[in-house]
């Protein structure tokens with residue numbers, strides 16, 4: 001790329017000089033400097049088109065091979081270490097709105113660093129970097145999951161009109177519920193003890209200062225869906241990712257402005273077909289709990305079973321998705337190859353009253369029961 005840069009600048013400069021427009025050495029220099037700036041601004045575009053952008057992280061060079069996924073503010077790339085040839089997934093988060101944007105991205109990175117559970121995606125390293133466009137980016141490097149996500153398998157199976165085997169569904173569900181149990185218990189496997197304190201994260205150095213821990217709340221993942229479940233190589237295990245929507249729970253909504261702010265965050269972070277009804281209309285005096293994730297788990301389970309989300313049939317018949325969710329209007333297709341115990345799990349999760357929904361632990365027990373016959 002460096003050679004391209006030199007050739008690009010030299011070629012264009014000479015073209016202009018040959019046209020007789022920039023004859024003097026000063027004009028030549030000015031032209032070169034203008035072209036250098038132009039190069040710097042179009043370089044990322046050319047690089048991504050050529051698919052060979054180089055990124056330097058912790059003194060190691062990585063070649064960008066492919067775009068794996070993109071969301072509102074982030075891109076996830078498949079990258080290769082130039083020296084070792086090892087492949088990784090690299091999430092590049094664009095930090096909007098200055099300090100607040102940086103803090104949000106760093107909190108996401110910290111969760112990936114601090115949570116320690118086999119079914120939650122752990123980062124390899126994190127870097128905050130200001131780029132030529134003046135925008136700050138947070139880079140999070142992860143192990144690369146070459147089998148992709150549960151969503152990709154669900155899509156391809158249902159396109160072929162085949163259903164995912166029950167034992168695979170149970171295995172993925174167990175992985176997801178174990179991850180949720182850990183989060184709901186405050187970053188611990190059992191009862192809530194120490195948990196990640198993110199209150200002053202912006203002032204923390206990423207590298208040498210381990211995060212201060214204190215006894216605190218539990219966490220809501222806030223965006224549980226098949227797209228956020230990465231598959232192990234044997235495709236039996238699933239690992240939950242995308243911690244950009246994690247928030248503390250219970251979240252007590254004391255007044256109208258808190259209600260509006262929570263609702264806005266939910267609509268920004270939680271994918272609509274999987275969003276719990278209590279997040280569509282957050283009311284002052286309400287308490288948001290881990291049960292919002294349980295609703296999303298129910299939607300995820302339904303989607304894995306049938307290849308589409310539970311409320312989208314209403315939309316295809318002209319209804320509104322929000323209305324269907326808030327009235328829990330869904331039904332099971334007539335072609336349902338699964339035993340009733342699996343559908344009953346969905347029904348238990350998709351209850352309008354969050355208190356009536358089971359906890360992750362209850363669901364784990366139920367699933368183990370189904371697994372054992």
Ligand SMILES: Nc1ncnc2c1ncn2[C@@H]1O[C@H](COP(=O)(O)OP(=O)(O)OP(=O)(O)O)[C@@H](O)[C@H]1O
Pocket residue numbers: 068069070071072073074075076089091142143144145146148149223227228230241242243244
């Ligand atoms: N470690 C990984 N290995 C392989 N693919 C990955 C990995 N991490 C993420 N991906 C892919 O990138 C996609 C987006 O990742 P992620 O959800 O973290 O980004 P996001 O920008 O927050 O997305 P969204 O806003 O849609 O939730 C995933 O759905 C998956 O397809």
